Amino acid sequence: MIEWNAATIKDFQNTLLTWFDQEGRDLPWRRDHEPYHVWVSEIMLQQTQVQTVIPYYERFMGLFPTVTDLAEAPESQLLKAWEGLGYYSRVRNMQRCARQLLTDYDGQWPQTAAELTELIGIGPYTAGAVASIGVNEPVPAVDGNAYRVFSRLLKIDADIAKPQTRLIFEQAIARIVPEDRPGDFNQAIMDLGSSYMTARQPDTENSPVKRFNQAYLDGEELVYPVKTKKPRPKLVAYVAVLAQMDQKWLMVQRPSTGMLANLWTVPLIPVEERDLEEDYQPADLLAAIQAYFQREYQLKLTAKLVAGRPVSHTFTHQKWSIQLFDGQVETSDLSYFAGRAVTLAERQQLPMPKVQEKLFTRYAAR
Template sequence: MIEWDAAKIKAFQTTLLDWYDRAGRDLPWRHDQEPYHVWVSEIMLQQTQVQTVIPYYERFMDWFPTLKALADAPEERLLKAWEGLGYYSRVRNMQRCARQLINDYDGQWPQTAAELTELIGIGPYTAGAIASIAFGEAVPAVDGNAYRVFSRLLEIDADVAKPQTRTVFERAISRIISRERPGDFNQAIMDLGASYMTARQPDSAHSPVKAFNQAYLDGVEAQYPVKTKKPRPVPVAYVAVLATMADRWLMVQRPSTGMLANLWTVPLLAVTDLDLADDATDAELLHAVTTTFTKDYQLTLTDVQLVSGRPVTHTFTHQKWTIRLVRATVQPADLAYFDGRAVTEKQLAALPMPKVQEKVFVRYQAETKDR
């Protein structure tokens, strides 16, 4: 790892912040240093691109403009506000954190990164971002951008996939961060990582910090950051049953724990529960779906058909779902054994649904619009 002297650190700070003042992104959460705004934006930006987040952030602030509004929000509306962003535990933890701040901190935010990590759902990166941007504490905000930027600037060869590597980067960046403008420094690093120093096809030749990028100067930029590969997601196969009763869709709510907790989908039958041979025909699949649906919900499917031979796929962090679509009708019946709802199109739009369910409906509509 390269270590800069005080003169080089000062030159880097000046170069970086001058560029940020000229070219920093105009983002809605940067219009002030309100900790609530910083916090919401940073949680949304985890695993999500900036352009995707902007409309979600603006709607979230419209629906929940204060900590109290967030703390008091009904869960279904909260999940609806988050619909499509994924990783729904984030927004549940945000509400728990809002309640913690109101109940235990009299609605006041702690002002140091160390204290902020005591709050529910706030880890070292988010704490560093809030503390530096909202309260001016000179602490780094170490995320994927910081790993990428500083591994190249300083040729840090520690494996960023290992948790202990964070400490290496925190120490290195703590020497370099601007004491006068720590929030702007951290945000400038975010912008640098999203522009000239991207993961693929960086434009370091035109980067404002080209002269400080040791990996680029040495011709080894592609080697940084050092990161071991994650294991591939485990394949999981489902059948989505798009069943209607009169003019209503049958929808079920996911369990309160686990993946996609409390979100709404059409009934999803795991293929492993259908007791099918690997070479089962489509007719055998439909028979197994009909039998299993009746057993699980005490409802009889009629007019059961495959919507398409092409499955819907959706990849989560640890699983890759492959979903075949089946359409069917259910005669009006008692829903006492059906642990869901029969909803109209209008009611359907109000239910919080995961991205994978949106994909199922889009495919269904595409395959059936001409029938």
């Protein structure tokens, strides 16, 4: 790993911040330094691209303009506002954090990154971002962009897939963060990592910090960052039954814990529960789900397979493959059904995960 001297650090700071002042992205959460705005944007940006987040952020701020509004919001409204962003534990933890701020901190944000990590759902990166941008503490904000940028600038060859590597980067970057503009510095690194120093096709030849990029100068840019591959997500198979009764949709609410907690979907039946042979036929699958509806819900289901490939949706540790069936239920007695029958208008008000939107889109195109 390369260590810059004081003169190089100052040169890099000036070069980076001059570029940022001229070319930095105009984003709605950058128009002030309010910690609440920084925090909401950073949580939304986890696993989600900037252009996707912008309309969600603006709508979220319209609904929950203060920490108090967020803390007091009904969960159903919160989940609906988050619908489509995925990783719903993020917004649940945001509400828990907002309540913690009101209860334990009198609604005031802690003034250091170390204190911010005591809040629910705030890890080292988010704490660094909120502290540097929101309260001007000179600390690094180490995310994927920072790993990529500084691994190339300084030729840091530590494996970023290992948790202990964060400390190596934090210590290296801490020497370079300017005391007077730490928030702008960290945001400039974010912009640099998403433009000239991308993962696969960097444009370092035109980068404002080209002369500091030692990996590029040595012809080894794409070697960095060093990262061992994650194991592939586990494949899980489901059958989705899009069943109607009297022009209403049968939908169920997910359990309050686990994946997609409290969100609404059509009945999803895990393949493993059906004890089917490996070479089962569509007729076998149909018989199995009809038996499932009879056994679990006391409902007689008439259904048919929706043609086409199964719907695929990937989570962090699982990849769902979902076969669709179009069905009708012949009775209006839902005494044993673990859900409810909803009209189209009612369905549109329910908080649903992205995977459910995919199912309805495929169904509409059948």
